[in-house]
Amino acid sequence: MTNIKKELKNGEIICKQGDDDTTLYLVENGKLLVFGLDGTKVTPFAYIKENEFVGELSYFDGKSRSAYVMAIEDTTLMTVPPSKQTELMPDWMIKLGINLTKRLRHIDNLISHKGIKRSNVDGVKPLSIDEQREIYQRIQEA
Structure with missing residues (x-):
């Protein structure tokens, strides 16, 4: 398989919530922010780093796609298109991935509709108004 590299500049958006693209990405270097958007409010979900x-x-x-993903520094990704899935993974691993994905989406749905009680939970630090404004502006430009 030929690895396809994708170079991102700081602030570049790689995925938008609702996109139909199903490519898998591995961060070789750099850092990504995964976030949701509700109107103009940007909610960070996770930071994705090397490996x-x-x-x-x-x-x-x-x-x-269930969220937006943006580079927060210059980043190099290795792309794994879905067409390579059967070439790269045994059948049992694909089935495991599908099963775990189904569970994660179900839990995501429960949390987003019913909420979650937080008690001593380490989460992702909220973004400042200026950070939210900058990210929202980049989404509008993309």
Whole structure:
């Protein structure tokens, strides 16, 4: 398999919530921010750094992207298109990925509709108004 590299500049958006792209990405270097958007409010979900994957839910279940992903520093990604899935993974691993993805989407849905009680939970630090404004502006430009 030929690895396809993708170079991102700081502030570049790689995924938009609702996109149909199902490519899996591995961060080779750099850092990504995964976030949701409600009107103009930007809610950070996670930071993805070197040797971590992003896009795994859509990769395994073929559904649209569940969040936005933006480079927060210059970043190099290795892309794994879904067409390479059977070439790269045994059948049991694909089934495991699909099963885990189904569970994660179900839990995401429960949390977003019913909420979650927080008690001594380390989460992602909220963004400042200026950070939210900058990210929202980049989404509008993309």
